[in-house]
């Protein structure tokens with residue numbers, strides 16, 4: 001294939017795969033797609049180790065890195081311990097009773113499930129983001145991506161110096177205009193079906209809107225190319241995205257149930273059993289609306305008597321250790337923990353029916369895309 005994104009990234013098949021799992025990133029790249037490693041929750045030294053592993057397993061084929069740099073966070077400039085101390089007692093007590101009610105911790109426990117001071121406290125710290133960028137650009141990355149607002153100027157400067165394109169996730173036309181003004185090279189138009197942080201506009205509406213906005217801003221020159229994201233798990237949807245004017249697709253959920261994914265086994269099982277209406281946009285994990293499996297955890301936080309979710313990064317500081325404990329206990333079949341367990345996934349989860357190796361998912365996407373284009377050709381031919 002030959003789209004603007006193919007040319008920019010030096011790839012033949014414009015299938016980008018976001019994953020926090022290095023094995024998935026390398027497997028997608030090796031299968032002819034383009035893996036993008038999610039670095040958001042990692043310490044710089046861990047990112048360095050993971051990227052060295054990817055370098056050693058991709059033989060020079062292209063891959064990218066995504067660092068999530070939120071525009072606004074509470075406690076910027078504070079130490080991790082100071083930030084963690086901002087988590088109010090009301091929300092901590094709420095989490096302890098939520099876990100205790102389902103037998104995940106002892107009733108009334110000052111549980112380590114809500115111990116604070118976690119690594120996520122560093123999310124959004126400017127110095128940590130700079131350290132992550134320093135590490136990322138020390139590796140042969142071919143794309144750097146950012147979610148949750150325009151990329152920081154230093155990301156753009158480093159990327160320009162290294163000749164690496166910058167991608168940014170957008171959920172509205174306005175976001176897209178801001179990102180183009182900031183100087184990004186690729187727009188990822190991510191609809192509200194998507195797993196993770198997302199807006200409310202659906203992919204089928206957002207993609208052509210962003211494609212048109214990019215064309216209008218280009219003033220007759222080549223527009224910033226657009227990748228379609230949100231709900232795309234098969235080749236028919238990829239064909240639809242291309243028909244909407246996208247230069248390729250950016251995917252996340254479809255990789256969570258692959259053999260290579262490190263998704264906790266109980267969560268993988270939940271995803272395979274889930275329908276497309278079993279996800280919810282909830283603030284209960286990070287403080288910003290993010291789409292995930294609906295569970296007793298998300299239901300409890302949306303109940304009328306629940307405390308408000310905290311701003312970033314405080315909700316993550318509270319939720320991540322608790323949900324990690326939930327996942328550990330759910331893996332032994334514990335009923336209460338299984339009810340609570342949740343993970344980011346999009347509405348496409350309803351189409352994920354079995355565990356497959358990454359290379360098979362990529363091959364099926366290629367075959368189904370070709371079949372869809374042929375079917376459309378047959379319609380117009382006759």
Ligand SMILES: Cc1cc2nc3c(=O)[nH]c(=O)nc-3n(C[C@H](O)[C@H](O)[C@H](O)COP(=O)(O)O)c2cc1C
Nearest residue numbers: 018040147194195196229230231251252253344346
């Ligand atoms: C488990 C999970 C974690 C995600 N974390 C991030 C992240 O850290 N940074 C980011 O830019 N996007 C993140 N996303 C969003 C993806 O980059 C992508 O836009 C989204 O998965 C596309 O929609 P889909 O899930 O329907 O394929 C995440 C998505 C999932 C499913």
